Amino acid sequence: MNSSDLVIYEDQIEEIDKALIKLIKGAEAKCALLVDKDGYLITRQGFTHSLDTTALSALLAGSFASTKEIARLVGEPEFSVLFHQGKRDHIHLCLIDERTILAVIFDDRTTIGMVRLYAKEVSEDLARILSQAQKDNKPKDSKLDSEFTRSVENKLDDIFKD
Numbered sequence: 001m002n003s004s005d006l007v008i009y010e011d012q013i014e015e016i017d018k019a020l021i022k023l024i025k026g027a028e029a030k031c032a033l034l035v036d037k038d039g040y041l042i043t044r045q046g047f048t049h050s051l052d053t054t055a056l057s058a059l060l061a062g063s064f065a066s067t068k069e070i071a072r073l074v075g076e077p078e079f080s081v082l083f084h085q086g087k088r089d090h091i092h093l094c095l096i097d098e099r100t101i102l103a104v105i106f107d108d109r110t111t112i113g114m115v116r117l118y119a120k121e122v123s124e125d126l127a128r129i130l131s132q133a134q135k136d137n138k139p140k141d142s143k144l145d146s147e148f149t150r151s152v153e154n155k156l157d158d159i160f161k162d
Helices: 010-027 053-073 112-137 142-161
Strands: 031-036 041-046 081-085 090-095 100-106
Touching: 010 031, 010 041, 010 100, 010 112, 031 053, 041 053, 053 081, 053 090, 053 100, 090 112, 100 112
Parallel strands: none
Antiparallel strands: 031 041, 031 100, 081 090, 090 100
């Protein structure tokens, strides 16, 4: 497993989904997506059936990547919150940690202030869950891992010697 890979287990996804539902209900948003910075959708909640969440996730990550470069050009390390305003629908984006982005899609039934308030609150919950997931991914016994790796390598050598 690459050091930048993150495995999130089912119980952690359930916790994340509960936090996203809390955000949607509190802020009266349409939906919320949790996306990694590589553009992969981690999970989503709300009314997403009419959205291509795969493409949207990739584009949201791209938006953050280009904005990071803009921030660098104006002397900022990174902008942690982005807002896109449309005629009917709006998108609030915020960084959860160095690898994940929270996207909230909402309309005029609510305000950006409400979305920001709930997104900030839920972001703290999400950061805690993701931090725990990262801790859970660390090898418990690297000696055991290296022994296993050597065993597999030896078996593969035996298979391919013939």
